[in-house]
Amino acid sequence: MKPEVLGTLGEVRDFHALTKAVLDLCEPYGPVHEFRLIHNRRAARVFCFVELESPKQQTAMVRALGARSVNEAACFEIPVSLT
Numbered sequence: 001m002k003p004e005v006l007g008t009l010g011e012v013r014d015f016h017a018l019t020k021a022v023l024d025l026c027e028p029y030g031p032v033h034e035f036r037l038i039h040n041r042r043a044a045r046v047f048c049f050v051e052l053e054s055p056k057q058q059t060a061m062v063r064a065l066g067a068r069s070v071n072e073a074a075c076f077e078i079p080v081s082l083t
Contacts, residue, residue, distance in 0.1 A: 001076060002066035009078045015039075015046075022048050022076060029061040030054050034073070039080075048076040 001009075005025065012018045015037060026032055034051040051073045052058040058074060061067070067074040 001078075005065050005076075006078070009076065010080065012080070018046060018048070018078070018080070022050065025065060026050055026052065026061060026074075029057040029064075044079055044081060046078045046080050048078060049073040050076070 008025070009018065009021055012021055019035070019037065023032065023035070029052055031053045032050060033053045034049070036049045038047045038049075039045075040047065049070065050061075050067075052061065055072075058072075059069075062069050062074045065074070065076075067076050069075070
């Protein structure tokens with residue numbers, strides 16, 4: 001992920017705030033079709049998978065935010081210390 005995106009998402013302190021922050025980042029690219037958070041406590045990471053309604057916008061979002069594409073979803077790997 002791009003450093004500014006990672007900085008924004010890494011500052012949140014709960015899942016509600018993280019969900020809101022990710023959705024806010026995705027909003028300019030169009031409606032979200034699917035959204036999943038997976039918390040790996042041992043790795044201190046949250047993996048966030050986002051699928052947009054538009055595949056073209058999905059590609060643009062992945063490039064702009066520096067996410068990864070995994071099985072047609074944008075994947076954000078966020079280091080966190082959520083409890």
